[in-house]
Amino acid sequence: DAGVIQSPRHEVTEMGQEVTLRCKPISGHNSLFWYRQTMMRGLELLIYFNNNVPIDDSGMPEDRFSAKMPNASFSTLKIQPSEPRDSAVYFCASSFTGELFFGEGSRLTVL
Amino acid sequence: KQEVTQIPAALSVPEGENLVLNCSFTDSAIYNLQWFRQDPGKGLTSLLLIQSSQREQTSGRLNASLDKSSGRSTLYIAASQPGDSATYLCAAGLISNFGNEKLTFGTGTRLTIIP
Numbered sequence: 217d218a219g220v221i222q223s224p225r226h227e228v229t230e231m232g233q234e235v236t237l238r239c240k241p242i243s244g245h246n247s248l249f250w251y252r253q254t255m256m257r258g259l260e261l262l263i264y265f266n267n268n269v270p271i272d273d274s275g276m277p278e279d280r281f282s283a284k285m286p287n288a289s290f291s292t293l294k295i296q297p298s299e300p301r302d303s304a305v306y307f308c309a310s311s312f313t314g315e316l317f318f319g320e321g322s323r324l325t326v327l
Numbered sequence: 328k329q330e331v332t333q334i335p336a337a338l339s340v341p342e343g344e345n346l347v348l349n350c351s352f353t354d355s356a357i358y359n360l361q362w363f364r365q366d367p368g369k370g371l372t373s374l375l376l377i378q379s380s381q382r383e384q385t386s387g388r389l390n391a392s393l394d395k396s397s398g399r400s401t402l403y404i405a406a407s408q409p410g411d412s413a414t415y416l417c418a419a420g421l422i423s424n425f426g427n428e429k430l431t432f433g434t435g436t437r438l439t440i441i442p
Binding site: 220258259272274307315316317318319321 | 368372434
C-alpha cells in the first residue's frame with residue numbers, strides 16, 4: 217500500500233484566496249483525521265471522520281474551514297478565505313485499529 | 328482537558344548509549360498511549376501503541392512503558408544509532424464527548440545521536 221497520500225505537498229497563496237488540501241487514506245481504513253501542526257501550538261486535531269461521516273469537528277478553528285469526505289478514498293480540507301495565521305503543515309491520517317498512519321503533510325504558506 | 332508534556336524538548340547523546348524519553352499526561356482515564364517519530368519535513372510514523380490495560384510494548388530496540396496512575400510513559404531506546412535522530416512525540420488517547428478516540432499530542436523531544 218502506498219500509505220496516506222496528500223496533495224499538494226507545498227502551497228503558497230495570498231491572503232483571501234481559497235485553498236483546498238486533498239487526502240487519500242489507506243484502503244480499508246474507516247477513520248480519517250485532519251491535523252494541523254505549528255511551532256506554537258504543536259499538533260491539533262481539526263476534524264475526524266468515521267465511515268465517511270464527520271464525527272468530531274470541534275477542532276475546526278472557524279467557519280472559514282470546511283472538510284468533506286465524499287467517499288472512503290478521498291477527503292478535502294478547504295480554507296476560504298485564507299489568512300496568514302493559517303500558515304502551517306496540515307496532516308491527514310487514517311486508522312482502522314486505532315493506530316494512526318500519517319501522510320507527509322501539506323505545507324501551507326499564506327502571504 | 329488533557330495536557331501532554333514531554334521533557335526535555337531536545338536531547339543529544341553519543342552513539343551507542345541507551346536513553347529514555349519522558350511523557351506525562353494529566354488525565355489518567357486514557358484509552359491508549361502512542362509514541363511517534365517525526366523526521367524533518369515528514370509525517371509522523373507510529374512506533375508503539377500501548378493499550379490502557381497494558382504496561383509496556385516492545386519493538387526491536389524500542390520499549391515503551393505506561394503508568395496510568397502516575398500519568399507517565401517512557402520510551403526507552405537501546406544502543407542508540409545516528410539513524411534514531413528525529414523528533415519523538417507521544418500522544419494520549421481519550422474517548423471524546425462524541426464517542427471517538429481523540430489523541431492529544433505532546434510537543435515532542437528532538438533527539439540527536441552524535442556519531
